[in-house]
Amino acid sequence: MGGNLSVGNSASHLAGDTAALPGSWFPHFDLSPDYVWELATTRGGLVVVLGLAVILVVRYSRSPWRRVPPGPRGLPLIGNALGLLDKTWLFGRECKEKYEDVMYLTALGQPILVLNSIKAAAELLDRRASIYSDRPRMIMAQELLSGSLIFPFLRYDDRWRRSRRATHQCLSKTAVLSYHNMLREEAVLLTSASLADPGALENHFQRAATSAIMSVLYSYPTLENEEDETVKEIYAFIERISMAAAPGAYLVDLFPWMLHLPERFARWKYEGIRDFARYNTLFESLHKRVVSSLVSGLERPSISASLFKGSSRNKLSGQEMAWLSGALFAAGAETTSTTMKWWGLAMITNPEVQRRAHNELDTVVGRSRIPTFSDAPNLPYIQAMAKEALRWRPALPLSIPHSTTEDDWYNGMFIPKGTLCLTNLWQCHWDPSAYGDDAAQFRPERFLDADGKIMSGPQAAETHDDGHGTYGFGKRACVGKHLANDSLFIYMATVLWAATLERARDQDGNEVPLDTDGFVDTGTIVKPAPYECKITPRFPEAVSILAAEKELLKCS
Numbered sequence: 076m077g078g079n080l081s082v083g084n085s086a087s088h089l090a091g092d093t094a095a096l097p098g099s100w101f102p103h104f105d106l107s108p109d110y111v112w113e114l115a116t117t118r119g120g121l122v123v124v125l126g127l128a129v130i131l132v133v134r135y136s137r138s139p140w141r142r143v144p145p146g147p148r149g150l151p152l153i154g155n156a157l158g159l160l161d162k163t164w165l166f167g168r169e170c171k172e173k174y175e176d177v178m179y180l181t182a183l184g185q186p187i188l189v190l191n192s193i194k195a196a197a198e199l200l201d202r203r204a205s206i207y208s209d210r211p212r213m214i215m216a217q218e219l220l221s222g223s224l225i226f227p228f229l230r231y232d233d234r235w236r237r238s239r240r241a242t243h244q245c246l247s248k249t250a251v252l253s254y255h256n257m258l259r260e261e262a263v264l265l266t267s268a269s270l271a272d273p274g275a276l277e278n279h280f281q282r283a284a285t286s287a288i289m290s291v292l293y294s295y296p297t298l299e300n301e302e303d304e305t306v307k308e309i310y311a312f313i314e315r316i317s318m319a320a321a322p323g324a325y326l327v328d329l330f331p332w333m334l335h336l337p338e339r340f341a342r343w344k345y346e347g348i349r350d351f352a353r354y355n356t357l358f359e360s361l362h363k364r365v366v367s368s369l370v371s372g373l374e375r376p377s378i379s380a381s382l383f384k385g386s387s388r389n390k391l392s393g394q395e396m397a398w399l400s401g402a403l404f405a406a407g408a409e410t411t412s413t414t415m416k417w418w419g420l421a422m423i424t425n426p427e428v429q430r431r432a433h434n435e436l437d438t439v440v441g442r443s444r445i446p447t448f449s450d451a452p453n454l455p456y457i458q459a460m461a462k463e464a465l466r467w468r469p470a471l472p473l474s475i476p477h478s479t480t481e482d483d484w485y486n487g488m489f490i491p492k493g494t495l496c497l498t499n500l501w502q503c504h505w506d507p508s509a510y511g512d513d514a515a516q517f518r519p520e521r522f523l524d525a526d527g528k529i530m531s532g533p534q535a536a537e538t539h540d541d542g543h544g545t546y547g548f549g550k551r552a553c554v555g556k557h558l559a560n561d562s563l564f565i566y567m568a569t570v571l572w573a574a575t576l577e578r579a580r581d582q583d584g585n586e587v588p589l590d591t592d593g594f595v596d597t598g599t600i601v602k603p604a605p606y607e608c609k610i611t612p613r614f615p616e617a618v619s620i621l622a623a624e625k626e627l628l629k630c631s
């Protein structure tokens with residue numbers, strides 16, 4: 076009845092408007108909700124409204140979220156809808172009261188499973204890895220911007236298998252040993268720069284992680300700062316791709332039919348294809364540089380060189396290898412520097428932890444030489460500190476989404492094929508039932524046994540002895556974790572050997588305010604809110620020993 080009444084009404088409305096504009100089929104441009112609804116309920120009107128809808132979708136298909144500057148306000152569409160990136164929720168303080176181990180929901184028709192405990196993540200992503208190892212389709216980030224070549228986003232297919240095998244060989248625990256000298260050099264540079272310019276600690280972390288990964292990947296010369304044009308270009312790519320990968324950033328990811336729109340009507344598509352060509356040139360030129368040095372016999376050890384040498388065994392094309400190295404940079408640089416930034420915050424807010432680390436370094440290393448990797452077995456507290464930094468504030472708090480390739484059941488819950496699986500790591504790690512009542516605190520001791528020796532800690536069985544889920548689960552777990560662990564260890568040991576990190580003070584000697592719970596969300600990676608820090612040498616000779624070591628490492 077109501078339907079009939081409304082049709083009658085709209086007919087009369089249209090008749091009146093048409094009369095007002097003789098000869099015009101389209102009456103006027105009134106877009107009030109009532110009028111649009113009336114228009115839509117007539118047959119001709121429906122065509123007009125649908126047409127308008129298509130125009131609007133095409134025009135605004137570059138999501139407005141992209142234009143929001145990075146920060147807690149830059150929430151992705153689906154994340155917004157679910158409250159997934161709500162601060163309180165992420166930090167997990169109230170989570171246990173509110174949420175179950177596993178939450179199932181749908182957003183715009185997409186089934187989503189949020190894993191709130193390590194136990195559930197291990198059970199599904201690890202033990203049932205054969206059907207939980209796909210990645211969701213990401214049209215803009217993966218297909219357009221990176222030509223389906225960017226490794227962490229690859230579907231669970233043959234290209235992923237070949238890439239995984241190849242990178243596994245270059246990044247195994249043993250393979251990473253050949254990069255120890257490069258990492259030590261970066262640790263020394265990081266420490267000297269932090270003492271010389273304490274106001275820019277976060278930049279020093281970023282430079283060190285970037286420079287290390289460039290050396291390891293391409294045997295690139297040490298970066299003095301972040302002004303290198305190639306590196307800037309790679310960072311622009313990372314920023315572009317991580318924003319594009321945020322759920323809902325582009326409408327085409329929600330409405331895949333839009334991919335068939337011609338480029339001239341879909342600017343986002345034109346820009347995606349254009350930028351792919353640009354990044355392809357960048358990654359291929361970096362890879363070719365390594366190959367030509369290899370041919371001329373001048374190459375130092377690097378992942379790109381190893382990939383090239385094993386290319387026939389791993390059946391990877393030149394383009395696949397070039398993008399694989401680019402993807403390793405994207406996966407390794409920002410994650411490592413972000414972990415160091417969270418660690419810096421932990422140091423200035425937990426002076427007693429720092430004191431214990433200083434004592435260990437004084438006892439084991441002394442003050443006349445810089446720590447090396449061979450000290451690691453005797454520095455359990457520093458090792459525990461690296462584990463705790465990874466646990467306390469994971470750089471990727473929602474990991475990277477997995478996707479299911481078959482229907483499944485879990486605890487009486489039906490999980491359809493194509494479900495997006497998000498591990499809520501901050502919630503998992505701040506769970507008192509898993510990590511104790513002090514789960515929210517930075518306490519490296521949780522990874523030490525009664526004799527003070529390093530141990531896997533809580534949740535060891537579910538995390539392949541890591542004691543945390545920060546490197547992910549199952550077949551898609553982080554392939555660079557040995558490189559990351561070794562980098563974190565040597566950076567933390569060297570900085571603390573030489574320096575004390577404290578809260579910055581203003582001219583009147585008052586502590587500068589610090590937002591310990593603040594964070595900056597860059598799409599996938601979440602960093603601490605910028606903070607100020609005071610860094611002082613622990614003993615007078617620290618600076619000269621660092622300078623001498625710098626010269627020595629340069630010559631080696």
Ligand code: HEM
Nearest residue numbers: 227406407410411474475546547548551552553554555559
């Ligand atoms: C502290 C540093 C790091 C953190 C926190 C981290 C974290 C992660 C996480 C959460 C994943 C997704 C796991 C999953 O899907 O279950 C991942 C995947 C990956 N990581 Fe890392 N990572 C770090 C360092 C590195 C480094 C140094 C590299 C290499 C140079 C690297 C290479 C990769 C790659 C290639 C993948 C994709 C694996 C796949 O899809 O099969 N990561 N990482």
